[in-house]
Amino acid sequence: MALDIAAASLQQARALAEAQAWPNVGQLQADIYALPFPPAGFDHLFISYLLEHLPDPLGGLLALKKGLKPGGSVVVVEGDHGSCYFHPATAEAQRAWQALITVQAALGGNSLIGRELYPLLRQAGFQNVVVSPRMVYIDHSQPELMDLFVRRTINPMVEGVKEQAMAMGLLDQAAWQKGIDDLYRLADSPAGTFCYTFFKAVAVKPLERGEE
Amino acid sequence: MALDIAAASLQQARALAEAQAWPNVGQLQADIYALPFPPAGFDHLFISYLLEHLPDPLGGLLALKKGLKPGGSVVVVEGDHGSCYFHPATAEAQRAWQALITVQAALGGNSLIGRELYPLLRQAGFQNVVVSPRMVYIDHSQPELMDLFVRRTINPMVEGVKEQAMAMGLLDQAAWQKGIDDLYRLADSPAGTFCYTFFKAVAVKPLERGEE
Numbered sequence: 001m002a003l004d005i006a007a008a009s010l011q012q013a014r015a016l017a018e019a020q021a022w023p024n025v026g027q028l029q030a031d032i033y034a035l036p037f038p039p040a041g042f043d044h045l046f047i048s049y050l051l052e053h054l055p056d057p058l059g060g061l062l063a064l065k066k067g068l069k070p071g072g073s074v075v076v077v078e079g080d081h082g083s084c085y086f087h088p089a090t091a092e093a094q095r096a097w098q099a100l101i102t103v104q105a106a107l108g109g110n111s112l113i114g115r116e117l118y119p120l121l122r123q124a125g126f127q128n129v130v131v132s133p134r135m136v137y138i139d140h141s142q143p144e145l146m147d148l149f150v151r152r153t154i155n156p157m158v159e160g161v162k163e164q165a166m167a168m169g170l171l172d173q174a175a176w177q178k179g180i181d182d183l184y185r186l187a188d189s190p191a192g193t194f195c196y197t198f199f200k201a202v203a204v205k206p207l208e209r210g211e212e
Numbered sequence: 213m214a215l216d217i218a219a220a221s222l223q224q225a226r227a228l229a230e231a232q233a234w235p236n237v238g239q240l241q242a243d244i245y246a247l248p249f250p251p252a253g254f255d256h257l258f259i260s261y262l263l264e265h266l267p268d269p270l271g272g273l274l275a276l277k278k279g280l281k282p283g284g285s286v287v288v289v290e291g292d293h294g295s296c297y298f299h300p301a302t303a304e305a306q307r308a309w310q311a312l313i314t315v316q317a318a319l320g321g322n323s324l325i326g327r328e329l330y331p332l333l334r335q336a337g338f339q340n341v342v343v344s345p346r347m348v349y350i351d352h353s354q355p356e357l358m359d360l361f362v363r364r365t366i367n368p369m370v371e372g373v374k375e376q377a378m379a380m381g382l383l384d385q386a387a388w389q390k391g392i393d394d395l396y397r398l399a400d401s402p403a404g405t406f407c408y409t410f411f412k413a414v415a416v417k418p419l420e421r422g423e424e
Contacts, residue, residue, distance in 0.1 A: 080297070082297045082301075083295075083297060083407065085292070085294045085295060085324075085327060086327065087327045087328050087331070089294075089324070112297075112301070115297060115298065115299045115405045115407060116299050116403075116405070118351035118352065118353070118405055119299070119351070119352075119402065119403035119404075119405070122352075122402065122403075123403075129353065130353070131349070131351055131353075132349070133347050133349040133407065135345050135347045135409065137343070137344070137345040139330035139331070139343055140330065140331075140334075141330070141341065141342070141343075190331065190334065191328075191331035191334075191335075192331075193327045193328070193330055193331070195295065195327060195345065195409070197347065197407070
């Protein structure tokens with residue numbers, strides 16, 4: 001069951017499931033804080049790049065946990081934009097990256113949530129919480145990975161907040177453009193390196209249901 | 213052969229070697245930019261937390277490489293203070309950590325050098341350069357590691373630059389003390405998490421000696 005509040009995203013999910021001829025993938029439009037499921041119906045939750053966008057990630061986790069069977073498991077995968085650093089680290093490239101964090105915070109999200117998965121899952125009452133970082137390190141010995149990750153994933157993501165960053169006055173037009181250009185130059189340069197870390201958490205809903 | 217420019221450090225190394233009854237460890241006081249060795253005499257170099265302190269890390273690498281036999285290998289281990297992030301990330305704790313980076317830069321070093329090992333070794337003419345990050349992630353599921361790494365290693369290191377940070381006006385006394393207190397509270401808190409990444413590089417000096 002794929003769940004989203006945005007109809008457009010579900011449309012994409014449906015098209016993908018049809019194109020791949022996946023027979024057992026349902027789509028449902030719903031608000032995570034008011035889920036239309038009976039309690040304790042699911043065996044497993046997979047939560048990916050969701051909590052970073054929620055104004056109340058703990059509330060979201062608690063709402064999802066209600067739908068999970070006691071003894072059921074959860075996997076959470078989130079990034080942490082504060083884990084990102086690179087070389088050469090020009091002032092403008094760092095400011096453009098920082099704008100991504102600031103814009104997401106202004107939208108009510110928290111792009112630094114990866115480092116918080118352990119306390120969040122504990123506070124939500126999960127047990128056996130194990131968090132492991134998944135660090136991406138790229139240098140010029142892996143030009144294909146640099147292309148895929150920096151040029152085609154990271155840089156477009158940064159460019160995606162240009163309008164909001166300008167509107168918030170985080171950088172002027174020239175500084176923004178130099179920051180973006182520097183990030184693309186880094187991806188081309190034999191001296192360029194790039195680091196980013198994802199966090200994966202696994203945990204279990206306790207068999208005792210006292211906390212619900 | 214343990215090499216250092218500081219007599220006090222060599223004294224410690226000598227005492228350790230004697231206490232452990234290591235028969236084959238020599239100590240030599242020397243300037244890394246003017247090493248008293250014939251060229252191409254060593255089979256292997258082990259460089260650890262050195263380049264971060266050099267005003268000219270490339271020059272240091274080149275000087276050390278002269279002493280290495282063609283086909284000889286090198287291992288370099290350095291940290292990267294820009295790889296550090298934590299939760300809770302109070303403004304004062306972040307400023308205290310940033311002071312460590314600023315003070316080391318003012319002393320002519322570069323505590324962000326881990327991310328630069330690949331281009332540095334390539335620029336120094338090494339081949340088969342492979343850099344791998346060694347990330348330390350700690351949450352409250354590992355209280356002993358939190359104690360060893362944050363309370364007994366990281367926090368004293370930050371506290372060590374207090375005098376210079378005050379002299380440089382990076383923080384006032386109250387902000388500094390709150391930053392340090394916050395770092396110790398983090399180590400105690402069930403919600404505290406801490407991340408730091410070391411970088412290890414291995415490489416080989418080419419058999420062709422044209423670049424020397």
